[in-house]
Amino acid sequence: MTVSRVLRNRGDVSATTRERVLEAARTLGYVPNKIAGALASQRVNLVGVVIPSLSNMVFPEVMTGISEMLEGTGLQPVVGVSNYLPDREESVIYEMLSWRPSGLIIAGLEHTPAAQAMLARAGIPIVEIMDIDGTPVDHAVGISHRRAGRQMAEAIISAGYRRIAFMGTQMPNDHRARKRLEGFEEVLAANGLTLIDREFYSGGSALLKGREMTEAVLSRSPDVDFLYYSNDMIGAGGLLYCLDKGLDVPGKIGLAGFNGVELLDGISRKLATMDACRLEIGRRAAQMISGKQTLGKPAPEVIELFPVLQTGDTIRKG
Amino acid sequence: MTVSRVLRNRGDVSATTRERVLEAARTLGYVPNKIAGALASQRVNLVGVVIPSLSNMVFPEVMTGISEMLEGTGLQPVVGVSNYLPDREESVIYEMLSWRPSGLIIAGLEHTPAAQAMLARAGIPIVEIMDIDGTPVDHAVGISHRRAGRQMAEAIISAGYRRIAFMGTQMPNDHRARKRLEGFEEVLAANGLTLIDREFYSGGSALLKGREMTEAVLSRSPDVDFLYYSNDMIGAGGLLYCLDKGLDVPGKIGLAGFNGVELLDGISRKLATMDACRLEIGRRAAQMISGKQTLGKPAPEVIELFPVLQTGDTIRKG
DNA sequence: GCAATGGCTGTTAGCGCTATCACTACCAGA
DNA sequence: TCTGGTAGTGATAGCGCTAACAGCCATTGC
Numbered sequence: 062m063t064v065s066r067v068l069r070n071r072g073d074v075s076a077t078t079r080e081r082v083l084e085a086a087r088t089l090g091y092v093p094n095k096i097a098g099a100l101a102s103q104r105v106n107l108v109g110v111v112i113p114s115l116s117n118m119v120f121p122e123v124m125t126g127i128s129e130m131l132e133g134t135g136l137q138p139v140v141g142v143s144n145y146l147p148d149r150e151e152s153v154i155y156e157m158l159s160w161r162p163s164g165l166i167i168a169g170l171e172h173t174p175a176a177q178a179m180l181a182r183a184g185i186p187i188v189e190i191m192d193i194d195g196t197p198v199d200h201a202v203g204i205s206h207r208r209a210g211r212q213m214a215e216a217i218i219s220a221g222y223r224r225i226a227f228m229g230t231q232m233p234n235d236h237r238a239r240k241r242l243e244g245f246e247e248v249l250a251a252n253g254l255t256l257i258d259r260e261f262y263s264g265g266s267a268l269l270k271g272r273e274m275t276e277a278v279l280s281r282s283p284d285v286d287f288l289y290y291s292n293d294m295i296g297a298g299g300l301l302y303c304l305d306k307g308l309d310v311p312g313k314i315g316l317a318g319f320n321g322v323e324l325l326d327g328i329s330r331k332l333a334t335m336d337a338c339r340l341e342i343g344r345r346a347a348q349m350i351s352g353k354q355t356l357g358k359p360a361p362e363v364i365e366l367f368p369v370l371q372t373g374d375t376i377r378k379g
Numbered sequence: 380m381t382v383s384r385v386l387r388n389r390g391d392v393s394a395t396t397r398e399r400v401l402e403a404a405r406t407l408g409y410v411p412n413k414i415a416g417a418l419a420s421q422r423v424n425l426v427g428v429v430i431p432s433l434s435n436m437v438f439p440e441v442m443t444g445i446s447e448m449l450e451g452t453g454l455q456p457v458v459g460v461s462n463y464l465p466d467r468e469e470s471v472i473y474e475m476l477s478w479r480p481s482g483l484i485i486a487g488l489e490h491t492p493a494a495q496a497m498l499a500r501a502g503i504p505i506v507e508i509m510d511i512d513g514t515p516v517d518h519a520v521g522i523s524h525r526r527a528g529r530q531m532a533e534a535i536i537s538a539g540y541r542r543i544a545f546m547g548t549q550m551p552n553d554h555r556a557r558k559r560l561e562g563f564e565e566v567l568a569a570n571g572l573t574l575i576d577r578e579f580y581s582g583g584s585a586l587l588k589g590r591e592m593t594e595a596v597l598s599r600s601p602d603v604d605f606l607y608y609s610n611d612m613i614g615a616g617g618l619l620y621c622l623d624k625g626l627d628v629p630g631k632i633g634l635a636g637f638n639g640v641e642l643l644d645g646i647s648r649k650l651a652t653m654d655a656c657r658l659e660i661g662r663r664a665a666q667m668i669s670g671k672q673t674l675g676k677p678a679p680e681v682i683e684l685f686p687v688l689q690t691g692d693t694i695r696k697g
Numbered sequence: 698g699c700a701a702t703g704g705c706t707g708t709t710a711g712c713g714c715t716a717t718c719a720c721t722a723c724c725a726g727a
Numbered sequence: 728t729c730t731g732g733t734a735g736t737g738a739t740a741g742c743g744c745t746a747a748c749a750g751c752c753a754t755t756g757c
Contacts, residue, residue: 063706065745073704090500095477096418097743100712104745105414115442121433128460137474140458142446156455159413182408268645298645305647327586327616329623381736383715391734415713418742422715701755708749712742719738727730 068093099161108136108350109157111167113145113235118294118322119339120168123190126343127166134351136163145234151176158183164350170195171236186353188346191337192237193365202345202364206237209335209368210244213289213317216333218248220376222287222315224257225249228274228299229291231261238291241319245289258282262295271298286314293318296332297325300375304330316375321368331373338366386411417479426454426668427475429485431463431553436612436640437657438486441508444661445484452669454481463552469494476501482668488513489554504671506664509655510555511683520663520682524555527653527686528562531607531635534651536566538694540605540633542575543567546592546617547609549579556609559637563607576600580613589616604632611636614650615643618693622648634693639686649691656684 066072067082074082085091099105110127112120127138141157143150151173157165158179164186170193172180180187180198187199194207217225227245229238249255258278262270274295275288288303290296296318303310310316310330321336345364372378384390385400392400403409417423428445430438445456459475461468469491475483476497482504488511490498498505498516505517512525535543545563547556567573576596580588592613593606606621608614614636621628628634628648639654663682690696 062708062745066706069745071745073706075705078705090496092473092476092497092501094418094479094743096414096423096479097712098745100412100414100418100714101743101745103712115433115439118436121439124433124460137459141455142442155410158410161412161414178408179410183410266641266644268642270645272645294642301645301647323584324586324612326584327588327590327619329619380715380738384736387715389715391736393735396735412713415742416715418744419713419715421742699757701757703754704752706749706751709747710745712745715740715742717739719736721734721736723732723734725730725732727728 065093103161105161105163106135106137107139107160107162108347109141109154109160109162109165109167110138111141111143111150111153111157111165113143113150113168115140115142118324119320119337122339123168123343123346126340127347128343130344130347131351136347136351138166138347145232147171147173147176147234151179154179161185164188164353166190166346166350168192169236170197170201171234186350188349190342190346192240193363194240197361197363199361200346200349200363201361202342202349202366204338204342204366204368206240207244207247209319209337210241210246211248212244212370213241213319213335214245214248216370216372216376217287217289217315217317218252218254220311220315220372220378222376223254224282224285225254225287225289226258226260226278226282226285227256227289227291228260228262228271228278228295231263241291257285267292267294268298268301271295271300272302273298275299275302288314288316290316290318293320293322293325293332293334296334297322297328300328300330300332311375311377315377321371330375331371333371333373333376335368335370338368341366383411421479423479423481424453424455425457425478425480426665427459427472427478427480427483427485428456429459429461429468429471429475429483431461431468431486433458433460436642437638437655440657441486441661441664444658445665446661448662448665449669454665454669456484456665463550465489465491465494465552469497472497479503482506482671484508484664484668486510487554488515488519489552504668506667508660508664510558511681512558515679515681517679518664518667518681519679520660520667520684522656522660522684522686524558525562525565527637527655528559528564529566530562530688531559531637531653532563532566534688534690534694535605535607535633535635536570536572538629538633538696540694541572542600542603543572543605543607544576544578544596544600544603545574545607545609546578546580546589546596546613549581559609575603585610585612586616586619589613589618590620591616593617593620606632606634608634608636611638611640611643611650611652614652615640615646618646618648618650629693629695633695639689648693649689651689651691651694653686653688656686659684 067079141153166188189197189201191203193203260274317333321334385397459471472494484506507515507519509521511521578592635651
């Protein structure tokens with residue numbers, strides 16, 4: 062018992078005893094068994110994080126925000142990856158919950174009914190992140206992707222572009238990209254416009270795919286005057302292609318992406334984009350979990366963040 | 380007990396009983412407590428993965444290889460991030476081991492003495508990845524960064540470049556980058572050469588930093604004829620800068636990076652680089668752990684992989 | 698003097714599972 | 728008939744900790 066107290070820094074132990082215990086632990090190479098500890102104390106210092114992918118850059122950034130905020134709280138993030146597959150997400154959630162974590166952070170609002178049910182009755186704080194266009198199980202932190210799509214469409218139209226094409230991922234389960242496109246098309250429709258071309262890809266190097274898709278769209282629809290990309294990576298690929306071809310950007314043709322990927326800051330021309338507030342989302346989500354530790358079960362909370370449109374160098378001014 | 384048997388698919392249970400149990404579990408929303416299960420069975424289906432960073436792209440790729448291989452084995456990866464800090468790594472290892480995972484995968488061969496000791500007596504398979512220039516605690520899968528540095532230097536020198544500058548990260552604990560540079564300088568020295576300039580950075584957008592450092596080096600040492608970068612991201616930034624300035628690449632000035640980041644495939648000119656075999660490293664490491672599950676404690680194994688030099692478009696031929 | 702307090706250490710029970718063995722029912726074969 | 732096997736199920740102990748409380752000693756206040 063005294064050993065337990067020393068190793069957890071809990072309760073009173075005399076300085077001499079503490080030293081003796083630590084010394085013994087060191088020489089024995091003793092590592093306490095957290096499994097037994099967790100079972101006995103009904104407390105697990107883990108926070109589950111379920112995300113669709115690690116290769117998207119967006120999610121590692123969210124993770125950074127989460128880790129940063131969890132630092133010093135005694136909580137540790139545990140990552141699970143769903144690969145954008147609802148069934149896989151369900152099993153990852155099941156797996157996570159069976160470890161009885163202190164909280165769960167999960168990307169998106171769309172889950173299988175079984176997953177919804179598990180989350181609802183898990184009895185721990187659940188934070189759904191990235192998106193707020195829908196009904197959260199418990200807490201939520203994110204942006205409205207539908208609104209983001211609308212905002213971008215408005216900016217593009219008010220800059221005078223009319224013949225707009227879209228390029229994005231072929232992913233039925235990327236609900237956030239879908240919502241952005243929906244919002245985007247909504248505003249186009251309200252202005253009597255429709256997308257004059259669209260192209261989808263899946264897998265491979267995003268930069269390269271952006272280049273290839275752009276080439277395809279430009280040769281198929283040479284009169285296009287704006288290229289809207291579902292993310293900055295393919296947008297950057299497209300931008301590099303346009304610059305290589307000597308096209309007049311943003312005069313004759315404009316481009317825009319989504320995300321505000323800092324990674325790409327080194328390209329000679331800055332792509333128009335919207336920041337998805339990834340770091341902030343991670344931070345807030347982590348805060349919600351660690352804050353909930355002390356208090357009881359508080360009312361579900363939804364935090365909406367507002368991305369800022371950055372026109373960069375690829376949308377003409379005025 | 381019968382419930383336990385049904386939920387783990389172990390032992391004989393009649394079809395009717397199984398169905399009744401599953402039905403009850405479903406209506407109750409029952410999620411078994413893995414903590415208790417693990418404590419009772421002394422088996423934990425987790426594999427710890429300790430890496431320095433998630434924002435480096437290299438590590439998410441390794442993770443992809445690991446997840447891919449672990450799929451279907453019943454094992455689940457759990458990630459811990461050390462931020463290139465030895466002390467933090469030590470505490471992450473401690474944290475991980477206290478959950479008694481089935482195995483541990485850890486980047487690099489350099490750890491604190493305490494961490495070394497913990498790993499050595501953990502009693503589970505340990506796989507140190509990425510690097511093999513050193514002495515592993517148990518198993519290892521990786522490449523020789525020293526050799527990689529040498530190979531690149533040889534290629535550069537035999538292409539006729541002589542006035543070489545280096546740009547890299549300011550990270551005393553990035554041992555792999557350090558070893559590459561050591562190998563590189565070794566070969567320079569053997570050919571009577573030394574680096575004529577060097578520049579280091581930390582933090583920020585790698586692409587942008589590459590651009591800035593390149594500008595700094597070129598203005599300080601205008602007679603430089605080769606730029607060697609410690610990674611592809613800053614290399615790409617430098618390449619974009621050189622192209623923007625209309626420099627003759629690879630005629631008057633050559634460039635090379637390291638890693639083979641697929642991400643960058645969309646740039647008009649292909650940067651010379653070496654593939655670090657990241658996916659393969661992740662796969663092999665995961666295999667070693669899952670393979671060790673059935674057999675007893677086998678002899679430590681070291682797998683060396685061999686990166687391939689890709690001269691791309693930024694080293695002149697012949 | 699004694700009770701009361703606080704600092705420190707030890708004892709006991711039990712967290713929710715699984716390993717192991719015990720038990721029942723049933724059938725085949727001698 | 729009995730033995731021996733097998734399929735299915737239940738009873739018991741215990742995994743390695745921690746919560747809760749019990750106990751002890753030294754000090755303090757009156």
